[in-house]
Amino acid sequence: MEELRMGGLVNFYSDTVADILEEFRPQVVSFHFGLPEKALLARVKAWGATVLSTATTLEEALWLEANGVDGIIAQGLEAGGHRGMFLSQELGLQVSTYSLLQQILARVSLPVIATGGISDAKDVSAALSLGAAAVQVGTAYLLCDETNTSTLHRQAIKSNRSHKTVITNLFSGKPARGIVNRVIQELGPISELAPEFPHAATAITAIRQAAEAQGSSDFSPLWCGQNTIGCKEISAAELTLELARGVEV
Numbered sequence: 001m002e003e004l005r006m007g008g009l010v011n012f013y014s015d016t017v018a019d020i021l022e023e024f025r026p027q028v029v030s031f032h033f034g035l036p037e038k039a040l041l042a043r044v045k046a047w048g049a050t051v052l053s054t055a056t057t058l059e060e061a062l063w064l065e066a067n068g069v070d071g072i073i074a075q076g077l078e079a080g081g082h083r084g085m086f087l088s089q090e091l092g093l094q095v096s097t098y099s100l101l102q103q104i105l106a107r108v109s110l111p112v113i114a115t116g117g118i119s120d121a122k123d124v125s126a127a128l129s130l131g132a133a134a135v136q137v138g139t140a141y142l143l144c145d146e147t148n149t150s151t152l153h154r155q156a157i158k159s160n161r162s163h164k165t166v167i168t169n170l171f172s173g174k175p176a177r178g179i180v181n182r183v184i185q186e187l188g189p190i191s192e193l194a195p196e197f198p199h200a201a202t203a204i205t206a207i208r209q210a211a212e213a214q215g216s217s218d219f220s221p222l223w224c225g226q227n228t229i230g231c232k233e234i235s236a237a238e239l240t241l242e243l244a245r246g247v248e249v
C-alpha cells in the first residue's frame, strides 16, 4: 500500500478493488486484457489517473485509443507472463515487439510504451529510437533482490533451459509465456483441458504444491520472457539506473 501512496503502478478490474484504491489515488492505472466497463473506467479517470492498457495487435491499439486510454503499452510476442490480448485469441496473429511498436506508432497518436524482450540499455535505446515514449521491463527484474520470485523460479531462470519459453494456457487458462517444464511437455503448451481463466490456476494447485514441496518446478508457472540476457541479481534500483544510464538516442 505504501507504493500506492507514492503513486505506483497498479492493475485492477473491479469496483471492489477500486473501492480500496480510491483513497490512494494512484497516478497511473494500468489495465491488462482490455479495459473495464465504461462506468469503472470513468471512475478511475475522475481520480485524475493516467490510464494505460496493453495492446498486442494494431487492432487492439486502435480500440484502446477509441475507448479513452491515455497511453498504450505495445506488448510484443517476446514478453514474459500473460499476454494482454483481448480482441482476438489467435496466437498466430501476435506480433514481435519492434514490429508491433512501429505498426502502432504509424496509426495511433497516443504515447506508446514498448514492452517485450527489452533487457538492457541497447534495447531501451532501440525502442526509444523507433519512437516509443517509454519502455516497460519485466523479465530483466526477475532476479532482483526485491522481487518475490521463488527459489525454484530463480533456479529455472538461471539454468541453461531459460531460453526455452513457450506461450501456455495450462496455469491460468489464458496464454502466458514461461519456461518449458514437465507439465508443458506432457500436455502440450496450449490445451483444451485447461479450465477457463482464472480457474486453471486452482485446478493445478494441488499437484503444483506437492511438487514444489519436493523441490520440483515440474508443475509450476515459470513466467519468463524470451530475453533473459539482462537478468541480474542486483537491486531493482541499480538495474533501473543501468538501463537508463546506457541509453543513447
Ligand SMILES: Cc1cc2nc3c(=O)[nH]c(=O)nc-3n(C[C@H](O)[C@H](O)[C@H](O)COP(=O)(O)O)c2cc1C
Binding pocket: 011, 030, 031, 032, 075, 078, 079, 080, 081, 082, 115, 116, 117, 118, 136, 137, 138, 139, 140, 223, 224, 225, 226, 227
Ligand atoms: C513474472 C511476470 C509477471 C507479470 N505480471 C503482470 C501483471 O500482473 N500485469 C501486467 O500488466 N503485466 C504483467 N507482466 C507482463 C509485463 O507487464 C510485460 O508485458 C512483460 O514482462 C514485458 O516483457 P519482458 O518480460 O520480456 O520484459 C508480467 C511479466 C512477468 C515476467
